[in-house]
Amino acid sequence: MNWWRDAVCYEIYPWSFADSDGDGTGDLRGIADRLHHVRRLGADAVWITPFYPSPLADGGYDIADHTAVAPELGTIGDFDALTARAHGLGLKVVVDVVPNHTSDAHPWFRAALAAGPGSTARERYLFRPGRGRLGELPPNDWQSAFGGPAWTRVSDGEWYLHLHAPEQPDLDWSHPAVHTEFERILRFWLDHGVDGFRIDVAHALYKAEGLPDAGPGQHEDPARNHLMPYYDQEELHPLYRRWRTLLDEHPGVPGAVSPEDRLLVAEAAVFAPDRLARYVRPDEMQQAFDFAFLEAPWDAPALRRVIEGSLAATGPGRAPVTWVLSSHDAVRPPTRYGSPLRARSAALLMLALPGAAYVYQGEELGLPQAWVPDDRIRDPLWPRSGHRERGRDGARVPLPWSGTAAPYGFSTAAPRSCWLPQPEDWAALTVAAQDGDPDSTLEMYREALRLRKAWPAPADGSLLWHSPSEAPYLAFTRGRLTCVVNLGARPLPLRDTGLLGRTVLTSGPRDFDDVLAPDTAAWLLVES
Numbered sequence: 001m002n003w004w005r006d007a008v009c010y011e012i013y014p015w016s017f018a019d020s021d022g023d024g025t026g027d028l029r030g031i032a033d034r035l036h037h038v039r040r041l042g043a044d045a046v047w048i049t050p051f052y053p054s055p056l057a058d059g060g061y062d063i064a065d066h067t068a069v070a071p072e073l074g075t076i077g078d079f080d081a082l083t084a085r086a087h088g089l090g091l092k093v094v095v096d097v098v099p100n101h102t103s104d105a106h107p108w109f110r111a112a113l114a115a116g117p118g119s120t121a122r123e124r125y126l127f128r129p130g131r132g133r134l135g136e137l138p139p140n141d142w143q144s145a146f147g148g149p150a151w152t153r154v155s156d157g158e159w160y161l162h163l164h165a166p167e168q169p170d171l172d173w174s175h176p177a178v179h180t181e182f183e184r185i186l187r188f189w190l191d192h193g194v195d196g197f198r199i200d201v202a203h204a205l206y207k208a209e210g211l212p213d214a215g216p217g218q219h220e221d222p223a224r225n226h227l228m229p230y231y232d233q234e235e236l237h238p239l240y241r242r243w244r245t246l247l248d249e250h251p252g253v254p255g256a257v258s259p260e261d262r263l264l265v266a267e268a269a270v271f272a273p274d275r276l277a278r279y280v281r282p283d284e285m286q287q288a289f290d291f292a293f294l295e296a297p298w299d300a301p302a303l304r305r306v307i308e309g310s311l312a313a314t315g316p317g318r319a320p321v322t323w324v325l326s327s328h329d330a331v332r333p334p335t336r337y338g339s340p341l342r343a344r345s346a347a348l349l350m351l352a353l354p355g356a357a358y359v360y361q362g363e364e365l366g367l368p369q370a371w372v373p374d375d376r377i378r379d380p381l382w383p384r385s386g387h388r389e390r391g392r393d394g395a396r397v398p399l400p401w402s403g404t405a406a407p408y409g410f411s412t413a414a415p416r417s418c419w420l421p422q423p424e425d426w427a428a429l430t431v432a433a434q435d436g437d438p439d440s441t442l443e444m445y446r447e448a449l450r451l452r453k454a455w456p457a458p459a460d461g462s463l464l465w466h467s468p469s470e471a472p473y474l475a476f477t478r479g480r481l482t483c484v485v486n487l488g489a490r491p492l493p494l495r496d497t498g499l500l501g502r503t504v505l506t507s508g509p510r511d512f513d514d515v516l517a518p519d520t521a522a523w524l525l526v527e528s
């Protein structure tokens with residue numbers, strides 16, 4: 001069986017993982033030094049978000065050079081050492097590819113600005129004349145995902161498209177040079193030993209012919225994303241098939257997985273399960289994050305509908321579902337669900353489901369969303385939303401490793417010099433504080449990953465529901481492991497579920513007397 005079908009992949013946000021040189025910013029050596037934490041957790045792979053040269057207008061997703069390492073984070077030699085260390089520990093390495101846009105500091109965009117309207121240099125991006133008598137209006141009504149128009153006007157009067165921040169001009173994927181360049185980028189990182197790629201905003205690269213207006217309500221209902229003229233276009237799929245062939249055919253390098261085991265994972269914000277399933281057809285990508293699961297409320301019937309929808313669309317015999325509860329873009333689960341206990345229970349739910357799962361750094365520590373003061377916010381969402389949305393920095397503050405005060409072992413720099421500030425009350429949440437404490441979230445995650453390996457889901461990815469579909473709890477069996485989550489307001493006697501078995505893990509008190517408290521989950525080994 002391919003490793004990625006039921007893998008647990010640990011997401012590392014390199015600016016905030018570990019700082020080895022005391023400049024207040026995480027770096028590649030810091031990651032290499034701490035990979036044993038990921039190994040000890042029991043993950044199979046690391047996905048490292050962009051570590052490429054970037055003006056940091058969007059947390060590193062504004063890339064000025066796709067085949068180099070940001071000087072703040074290290075060198076290409078550090079990347080090679082990190083990959084070698086990961087492979088030595090049995091961890092695969094997945095890196096980000098960001099093909100929808102470049103930074104406005106990328107040489108291509110600089111050349112496009114300098115060359116002026118009508119130049120070939122502009123053809124690699126989406127420059128257009130404006131509407132209105134003097135071209136003073138944007139070419140269409142598209143809105144940026146971060147708020148405001150998706151177009152910015154340059155001094156010579158033309159407008160360029162940016163579905164995200166103005167510092168992230170969109171590439172024109174109908175241009176052959178864009179294809180050649182990204183094939184070069186994929187080959188470059190394969191030659192540096194990576195085992196797979198996470199494809200950023202994989203649903204957005206192609207725009208509908210003629211760039212038609214999108215109409216009202218854009219970004220209001222994610223379930224309609226696939227209907228937008230800038231998302232989920234048909235041309236994406238032949239592109240990903242070509243990339244899959246490239247991955248299948250590129251020669252292997254020592255230490256990395258063999259070509260047929262390489263991974264492409266789609267970050268596609270497409271919520272209709274049948275549309276998302278199209279990204280993971282047999283000759284396309286292997287995984288696509290299931291964001292519908294992340295977005296689902298703490299409600300048993302709602303969660304069950306999402307789980308069943310995802311399993312049905314990908315499910316038995318086809319691609320596995322790739323579950324995700326948190327990322328550098330999402331509000332941390334204890335804050336999102338309203339309690340640390342719910343977040344722990346959601347983790348046991350996710351890790352019991354058949355398929356693959358991603359764990360974002362700090363999720364295993366139960367970190368809540370951090371409060372970042374106004375004057376330290378870096379996320380472009382904050383200014384672009386007219387200071388209404390604080391953005392994603394609260395999920396990106398540096399990881400607490402040890403000690404009782406900031407920077408909690410993240411760095412030797414003064415807390416004030418760290419690139420984002422950590423909260424003052426995280427002493428009990430550090431890796432060192434939780435290590436060895438059987439009640440800690442860290443030890444719960446370690447045990448969950450161990451048990452999930454010991455009792456794998458059946459190869460066909462099937463699960464058997466025990467709970468009625470409208471019940472306030474969820475109960476199902478995958479292989480020999482049974483998971484029960486009480487999302488209701490009342491205690492749930494396990495005998496009422498008809499499930500008898502040995503409790504091997506719970507998200508709440510360990511010595512519970514077969515009555516599952518509200519918001520609590522348990523894993524049982526049911527004797528066959």
Ligand code: GLC
Pocket residue numbers: 058059061062098164200201267328329
């Ligand atoms: C993805 C990234 C996010 C970034 C956006 C634009 O959604 O996860 O952090 O802002 O793409 O590149």
